[in-house]
Amino acid sequence: MTERTPADERVELALDLLANLEHEDLPLPAAVDRIETVTTDPTLVRRVLDEAELRGILEREDGRIRVRRGSYVSFESDVVVREGDFDCRRCGASLSTGHFVRFETDELGPFGSSCVRKVLGRE
Structure with missing residues (x-):
């Protein structure tokens, strides 16, 4: 392997x-x-x-x-919010609260509250 x-x-x-x-x-x-x-x-x-x-x-x-297939991310169970000093992976803004999306393979983030919604297709 x-x-x-x-x-x-x-x-x-x-x-x-x-x-x-x-x-x-x-x-x-x-x-x-x-x-x-x-x-x-x-x-x-x-x-x-x-x-x-x-x-x-x-x-x-x-x-x-x-x-064609897949499931939606649940904000309640699949998005983790952490306090800290972050830069948004999508727009580059400085964040004090980062949103991280947990997938089977890994975690993706941090994102700001509006960018995480855009990335997942909620906006």
Whole structure:
């Protein structure tokens, strides 16, 4: 069995995020915006999209993606709020309260209260 690299782990985390989006249909740039909360490496972003399609997580067509399976993140049980000194992974704002999303593969965050909702497709 081969060991997973840090890049492999980021891909798996991004796949978890895509599988748990609340929007079933969104423009490709919006999906990329969400993936970029995990990695901004263009090669990995492309790898995430390709792997998501291969695994049946999403379909791509005409600049849009359609999420095909997954479940939604529960804010009560899957989002952890911590006090501290953080920078939002999405917008870069300084935070005193960080929101972290727990997935099977890892935890993603910190995010501000509005950015965590945007990343998960609640806004």
